[in-house]
Amino acid sequence: MQSTSTQSLCPECDGRLTTNNGHGETVCEKCGLVVEEKAIDRGPEWRAFDAQENNQKSRVGMPTTQMLHDKGLSTTIGWQNTDAYGNSLSSRQRKKVQRLRKWNERYRTRNSTERHLKQALGEVDRVASTLGLPQPARETASVIYRRAHAKDLLIGRSIEAVATACVYAAARQEGIPRTLDEMATVARVGRQEIGRAYRIIATELGLAIEPTNPIAYLPRFSSQLDCSQAVHRQARDHLESVVGTQYTSGKRPAGLAAAALYAASYETDKRLTQQEISNVADVTRMTIREHYRELLDNG
Numbered sequence: 398m399q400s401t402s403t404q405s406l407c408p409e410c411d412g413r414l415t416t417n418n419g420h421g422e423t424v425c426e427k428c429g430l431v432v433e434e435k436a437i438d439r440g441p442e443w444r445a446f447d448a449q450e451n452n453q454k455s456r457v458g459m460p461t462t463q464m465l466h467d468k469g470l471s472t473t474i475g476w477q478n479t480d481a482y483g484n485s486l487s488s489r490q491r492k493k494v495q496r497l498r499k500w501n502e503r504y505r506t507r508n509s510t511e512r513h514l515k516q517a518l519g520e521v522d523r524v525a526s527t528l529g530l531p532q533p534a535r536e537t538a539s540v541i542y543r544r545a546h547a548k549d550l551l552i553g554r555s556i557e558a559v560a561t562a563c564v565y566a567a568a569r570q571e572g573i574p575r576t577l578d579e580m581a582t583v584a585r586v587g588r589q590e591i592g593r594a595y596r597i598i599a600t601e602l603g604l605a606i607e608p609t610n611p612i613a614y615l616p617r618f619s620s621q622l623d624c625s626q627a628v629h630r631q632a633r634d635h636l637e638s639v640v641g642t643q644y645t646s647g648k649r650p651a652g653l654a655a656a657a658l659y660a661a662s663y664e665t666d667k668r669l670t671q672q673e674i675s676n677v678a679d680v681t682r683m684t685i686r687e688h689y690r691e692l693l694d695n696g
Contacts, residue, residue, distance in 0.1 A: 410425065524561050528575060541563040545601075557585040574609055611636050612640065613650070615632055615636070616629075655685050
């Protein structure tokens with residue numbers, strides 16, 4: 398492998414110098430003078446011939462993450478009772494490894510703050526993974542929880558409520574439509590408690606969260622209802638005509654998206670029942686009927 402140095406010239410003929418990393422030499426292209434030799438090879442001492450082999454030999458660890466209380470910097474001892482070659486450990490070795498796991502776990506959580514963060518961030522990951530949120534949203538939720546913990550916003554509130562509220566805030570910041578009702582179905586606390594915790598966090602931390610666009614719900618609802626492209630486009634047209642107007646103020650985005658799909662299904666002769674849409678959007682049939690009439694009048 399060769400690379401050309403343009404910062405210096407040959408001291409004999411002012412020719413261009415070329416560094417040959419394979420031989421560890423720097424030579425002049427014009428006169429052949431060896432300007433430097435036995436250069437230090439800063440690459441790995443091993444060779445790899447494909448990406449898989451390179452990954453297997455790489456010594457770098459996992460990147461740091463906000464989703465773990467220690468940001469992933471500590472050592473984790475796996476649960477497998479096998480050695481590096483996959484052979485089972487003897488009874489004596491298993492007992493020794495089990496003691497190491499116990500003491501390693503104690504060392505990772507040395508005080509009450511670390512124990513609290515470990516439990517809370519585990520709850521954040523559980524809720525986010527159950528809802529199918531991507532990795533960036535989980536990292537954002539973990540950062541929000543850390544900020545809330547640093548400002549003592551957890552006093553008088555349960556860990557489960559604050560953790561779920563942080564996931565809800567992260568989903569909205571990342572533009573992933575999720576309702577409080579969906580949060581309540583996977584959380585260990587009720588919808589009202591999650592809502593109160595979310596309002597406190599958003600206010601005290603100054604989170605810049607814009608109102609959810611009802612159009613963001615359409616792809617998920619359309620996919621679950623197996624709607625055609627024509628229904629999806631027609632529903633989007635209905636919503637685009639009212640988004641940003643006074644009409645949408647104070648109305649649930651999921652209800653508007655459900656009503657738009659109901660209206661579009663009738664206009665394209667691919668009729669969906671109110672009950673089908675209600676089950677998917679998690680809104681009542683009365684909400685769909687009310688928004689359906691108002692949507693047609695305002696659209």
